[in-house]
Amino acid sequence: MVQLLFLPPLVGAVLALLGRSHRQSALGTVIGAAGLLTGALLAASSLPAAAWGELLRLDELGLYFLFIVAGVHLVCSVYAYGYFRRETDGGHIGPSKVRMYYVWMNLFVLSMVVVVCAHHLALQWVAVEATTLFSAPLIYLHGDRKGMEAAWKYLLICSVGIAFAFLGIIFLSRAAGDISLTYTALPAAGGRLDPRFLRFSFLFFLVGYGTKMGLAPMHTWLPDAHSQAPAPASAMLSGVLLNCALLAILRVAPAVPGSYASPLLILFGIVSIGVPALLVAVQRDIKRLLAFSSIENMGIIALGIGFGGAARPAALLHVLNHSLAKVLLFLVAGDLILRFDTQRISKIRGILRQTPLSGFLLFGGILAITGSPPFGAFWSEFGILVGGIAGGHLAVSLLYLVLLAVLFGAFLMYGSEMAFGEGERRKLSSPELWCLLPACLLLLGSLWLGLHVPETLYKAMERLAAAVAFS
Amino acid sequence: MNTLTVLLLLLGIHLAVSERIRPAIRSLAAQGFLLGLLPLLDSSGGGWRAAALCVATIGVKSVAIPAILTRAVSRLDIGQESESLISTKTTILLTGALTLSAFLACTRFGLSGKDQLAAAAGLTLLFSGLLTMTTRVKAVSQVIGFVVLENGIFLLGAASGSEFTLPIELGIFLDLFVAVFLMGILMFKIQRAFTHMDVRKIHMLKD
Numbered sequence: 001m002v003q004l005l006f007l008p009p010l011v012g013a014v015l016a017l018l019g020r021s022h023r024q025s026a027l028g029t030v031i032g033a034a035g036l037l038t039g040a041l042l043a044a045s046s047l048p049a050a051a052w053g054e055l056l057r058l059d060e061l062g063l064y065f066l067f068i069v070a071g072v073h074l075v076c077s078v079y080a081y082g083y084f085r086r087e088t089d090g091g092h093i094g095p096s097k098v099r100m101y102y103v104w105m106n107l108f109v110l111s112m113v114v115v116v117c118a119h120h121l122a123l124q125w126v127a128v129e130a131t132t133l134f135s136a137p138l139i140y141l142h143g144d145r146k147g148m149e150a151a152w153k154y155l156l157i158c159s160v161g162i163a164f165a166f167l168g169i170i171f172l173s174r175a176a177g178d179i180s181l182t183y184t185a186l187p188a189a190g191g192r193l194d195p196r197f198l199r200f201s202f203l204f205f206l207v208g209y210g211t212k213m214g215l216a217p218m219h220t221w222l223p224d225a226h227s228q229a230p231a232p233a234s235a236m237l238s239g240v241l242l243n244c245a246l247l248a249i250l251r252v253a254p255a256v257p258g259s260y261a262s263p264l265l266i267l268f269g270i271v272s273i274g275v276p277a278l279l280v281a282v283q284r285d286i287k288r289l290l291a292f293s294s295i296e297n298m299g300i301i302a303l304g305i306g307f308g309g310a311a312r313p314a315a316l317l318h319v320l321n322h323s324l325a326k327v328l329l330f331l332v333a334g335d336l337i338l339r340f341d342t343q344r345i346s347k348i349r350g351i352l353r354q355t356p357l358s359g360f361l362l363f364g365g366i367l368a369i370t371g372s373p374p375f376g377a378f379w380s381e382f383g384i385l386v387g388g389i390a391g392g393h394l395a396v397s398l399l400y401l402v403l404l405a406v407l408f409g410a411f412l413m414y415g416s417e418m419a420f421g422e423g424e425r426r427k428l429s430s431p432e433l434w435c436l437l438p439a440c441l442l443l444l445g446s447l448w449l450g451l452h453v454p455e456t457l458y459k460a461m462e463r464l465a466a467a468v469a470f471s
Numbered sequence: 472m473n474t475l476t477v478l479l480l481l482l483g484i485h486l487a488v489s490e491r492i493r494p495a496i497r498s499l500a501a502q503g504f505l506l507g508l509l510p511l512l513d514s515s516g517g518g519w520r521a522a523a524l525c526v527a528t529i530g531v532k533s534v535a536i537p538a539i540l541t542r543a544v545s546r547l548d549i550g551q552e553s554e555s556l557i558s559t560k561t562t563i564l565l566t567g568a569l570t571l572s573a574f575l576a577c578t579r580f581g582l583s584g585k586d587q588l589a590a591a592a593g594l595t596l597l598f599s600g601l602l603t604m605t606t607r608v609k610a611v612s613q614v615i616g617f618v619v620l621e622n623g624i625f626l627l628g629a630a631s632g633s634e635f636t637l638p639i640e641l642g643i644f645l646d647l648f649v650a651v652f653l654m655g656i657l658m659f660k661i662q663r664a665f666t667h668m669d670v671r672k673i674h675m676l677k678d
Contacts, residue, residue, distance in 0.1 A: 055638070122635045126642035133649045140657070145664045149676055152610070152657050159617060159650050160604070166643075167597075167624055173633035181635075196581070224676040 002051040002058045002117050005043065005066070008035030009110035016102035022088060022095060025102040026081035032106055033074035036113070040066045050119065054182055057119035061464050064316070065116045065247050068323050072239045073109050075438040079331050080105075080232040082434025086338050087230075093142060101141055101230065108134040108236070115244045121181045121251060122169055125162070128212060128248055131241055132158045138233040139225050150221075150228035157221040161211025165248070168204030171197045172252070187254035187471060195257070202256045205249055206264055213245035214295045215268045215302060216275040226291035227343070231334020234287060238294045239327035243319055246301060250468045258308065258470030265306030270396055270403075272299025277403045280410040285343045286333050289414060290326065293369055296407055297322040303400060304384035305468070311387025312469065313461035318380035321449060325368035325377055328442035332361045335435045336418075339428045345414055349423025355431055359419045361439045366415035368446045370408040376449030472512055473588055479505050479626060480570075480592040486619055487566040487599035492553045495615055496540045502622055503532025509629050520637055527644045528625075535648055536618055539655040543611055547662045553612045562606065569598040589630035596623025610661065614654050621647055 012032020019025030040063065043049060048059040058066070084098045111130035118124035132155065140151040173181055175197035179189045186193070211218035226234045253261060276292040276299075283289040297318070304315025336358060340348050352359030368375035371382075381404065388397035449457075482502045489495040507529035510521040543549075555562060573594035577587065600620025604613050635643075 053636075055636075120635075120639065122639045123642070126639060126646055129646040129650070133646065133653060136653055136657075140660065143660065143664075146676055148657060148661050148664055152654075152661060153676075155650065155654055155657065156604070156613060156617065160601075160620065163617075163620055163624055167627065170624070170628045170631055170633050174631045200580075228676070 001046075002043070002049045002056045005036065005039045005058075005113055005117060006110060008032045008039055009106045009113060011035065013103050013106035013110070016099060016106055019099065019102070022084060022098050023081070025099050026077065026084070029077045029080070029102045029106060030074065033070065033077045033109075036109070037067075037070040037074055040070050054120050054180055055123050056117050057182070057184070058117050059467075060460065061247070061250065061467055062116040064460070064464060065243055065319075066113065068243060068320060069109065069112050069116065069240050072236065072323055072327050073105075075327065075442060076232040076235050076331070077105075079235075079334075079435055079438045080230075082432040083230065083232055083334055083338070085434070086429070086432055090338070097141055097143070101138065101233070104134055104137045105233065105236070108138065110134075112240060112244050116247060119182045119184070121172065121183065121186075124248055124251065125166055125169055128165070128209065128245065129159070129162045131244060132162065132212070135229075135233070135237060135241065138237075139229045141230055141233070146224075147228045150224035153221045154225040157218075158212055161208050161218060163208070164204050164211070165208025168201045168208055168252075171201035171204060175201055183251040183254075186252070189255070190471065193255060198256060199260055202252060202261055203264070205252050206268065209245045209248045210268060210302075213242050213249070213302075214272070214298045216272040216295060216299065219272065219275065219295045222295060223288045223291040226294065227285055227287035231287075231330055231337070234290075234334070235327040235330035238291065238330060239323040242294060242298055243323065246298065246319065250305070253305070253468050253470055256470055261470050262306045262308060265302050266393065266396060267306075269299045269301075269303030269306055270399060272296065272302065273400065273403045273407075274299075277406045277410075280407060283414075284345055286337065286345050286348065286418075287330070287343055289345065289411075290329050290333060293329075293407070293411070294322075294326060297326070297369070300381060300384060300400075303396075304380075304387065307384060307388040307391050307393055308469070309387045309391045311384045311391065312465035313458070314380045314383025314387060316464050316468075317449075317453070317457070317461050318377065318384065321376040321380050321446065322369070324442050324446040324449070325365055325375065328361065328439050328446065329365040329369060331435065331439045331442070332358060332365055335432065335439075336362065340426070345418060347423070348418050349421040350419075350425075352419045354425070354428055357431060357436055357440075361436065361443055363415050363419045364443050364447075365439075366411050368443070368450075370411045371404065372408070374450040375446045376453075377446070378450055379453060472509075472586065475505050475508060475512070476586070476589045476592045476626075479622075480595060483592070483596045483599055483619060483623075484566055484570070486615065487603060488559065488563050490553060490559055491551050492544055492549075492609070492611055492615075493541070493551065495553060495612070496537050496544070499540070499615055499618060500533045500537040502619070503534075503536065504529055506532060506622060506625055506629075509626075523637060524640060527641055531644045531648045532618070532622065536651045539651055540611060540614065543655055543658050547611075547658065549609060549611065549662075554608045556606045556608060562602075565602060566599055569602060570595045573598055586630045589626055593623045593625070593627030593630055596620070596626060598623075610654075610658050614651060614658075617654075618647075618651065 015028025016025040050057040114127035140147040175194040276296040304311040371377040510524040577591040603616030
């Protein structure tokens with residue numbers, strides 16, 4: 001019954017298209033998102049579930065990512081209602097564009113549901129490319145120059161990246177011979193895969209899907225796209241889409257020998273943490289700052305997967321921690337940008353004094369994303385460090401620690417300037433309940449995972465880590 | 472098969488060094504048509520499957536995509552020259568070097584499967600597509616480069632005999648078509664907003 005999971009986003013898209021007002025389109029999307037979350041809960045009891053021959057199969061790893069997709073989608077849909085109500089009131093955007101936002105968003109979610117449910121790696125490729133196509137219109141929704149430039153780069157760079165991933169699939173099929181290209185059959189085949197083609201294949205998978213995941217140095221499209229999209233779309237791009245690209249890499253990983261794959265992941269991982277650490281000091285735009293943090297966090301996850309051992313379950317847990325904190329930050333930033341009418345960090349000052357709840361959420365989010373206790377990311381980042389040292393990667397682990405400290409300092413500086421800094425006093429519009437409520441939920445979630453990692457979640461991460469271990 | 476491959480390779484080289492946009496689009500359409508014939512030549516596949524792939528390839532690569540690009544060129548008034556960052560002479564030299572390295576890489580790494588020539592030709596197209604994307608300044612030329620790169624991967628796939636079930640193959644074509652379609656739409660929007668199509672001048676977003 002896996003294919004039934006495609007229904008909620010489809011229904012959401014139809015309802016959004018037929019909706020006569022902004023309220024109806026938004027409600028249709030929220031219904032679709034709630035349906036998807038319910039579907040994921042129902043699917044959890046009968047795993048693994050397969051359908052359509054070799055095409056679809058939902059296992060525990062897929063379910064974990066599906067939960068993140070559905071949960072973030074629900075939160076962002078509620079937020080989008082408040083966000084676009086303010087945007088249409090301000091005359092920034094017309095009602096027809098807002099309706100198309102909801103339609104594209106539902107289709108975008110549909111393509112991600114296909115990514116997490118795909119069993120055959122070529123079907124997964126088709127779905128990952130579809131995510132690019134459905135999300136590009138979200139980036140240039142406002143139709144301004146910067147949005148179009150960002151969408152153009154996004155479409156072109158990601159399409160080329162994905163084309164390289166397809167080259168990976170071609171090499172994989174050469175390596176596999178008669179074995180079907182499913183994520184269950186490939187690791188089971190073990191030594192029957194041609195090792196040379198397998199290596200080529202993994203390299204192209206990593207470069208191709210790594211482009212989409214935002215790993216440096218293929219990340220160049222990411223800060224543009226994530227800063228130009230409307231805030232709820234930025235949150236989905238950062239908090240969910242990057243994970244889907246990661247999943248595509250994880251699906252092929254168990255077939256690849258660790259002696260080959262681990263160093264590659266460690267290299268891409270540490271470079272992706274290093275590039276934001278170098279560039280974070282010159283950021284002026286609040287959403288670009290958050291986008292660079294996404295590159296960093298994808299690097300942390302890749303590093304943890306590469307380290308292996310105890311770092312791997314921590315890296316998988318970091319996927320959830322990053323999504324919670326980053327979505328929170330994009331949502332709060334979107335609200336602040338509308339109310340301060342600027343994306344420039346230097347113009348956003350004294351939030352805590354002028355609008356205390358937003359200031360509290362922003363500062364909390366910054367602590368959460370930089371891995372400070374008592375938030376969830378602290379444990380996952382710490383777990384990766386411990387795993388790295390235990391695995392004998394002492395130098396890389398130390399470098400990782402130094403880079404994290406640099407990023408922590410930079411983010412804390414920006415955060416305290418925005419929250420406490422003195423700036424020109426301006427009259428802000430009143431806070432929007434639908435914007436701040438979802439953000440509060442996310443902060444609580446991140447806090448909960450920091451105070452107490454549930455036993456079941458921890459056990460699940462260990463099982464998933466075993467499932468994605470290299471051969 | 473070999474005749475087809477050589478023709479594809481020659482068209483690819485013409486595309487890479489061509490100074491004008493319209494002939495490049497015609498070469499692209501011809502390349503798509505030849506690629507469409509590939510599944511028919513492969514005797515192992517079933518009749519219906521081969522026919523469906525042939526129709527899909529020719530429909531997308533030889534009719535739809537060239538139509539989008541031609542429309543863009545004529546409606547957007549972007550001139551005939553496909554301006555490049557490097558001179559034509561350098562482009563020709565680089566294309567020659569890339570062709571040579573593609574053939575060398577194929578022998579060195581033993582990439583070629585059933586068909587050695589087709590694999591090398593596919594790799595050449597991939598390289599020259601990347602070259603076009605990185606050196607040409609007009610958005611249309613970048614899209615052409617992207618399609619050439621895709622054609623190269625397609626040829627490489629055919630050479631190594633990788634086959635997927637029909638729904639997946641059709642999904643791949645649908646993706647490619649929608650990607651180029653979206654790029655076409657964006658070209659129109661960019662033209663309207665920037666009143667030029669030179670990607671060198673589109674760089675408002677930077678750090």
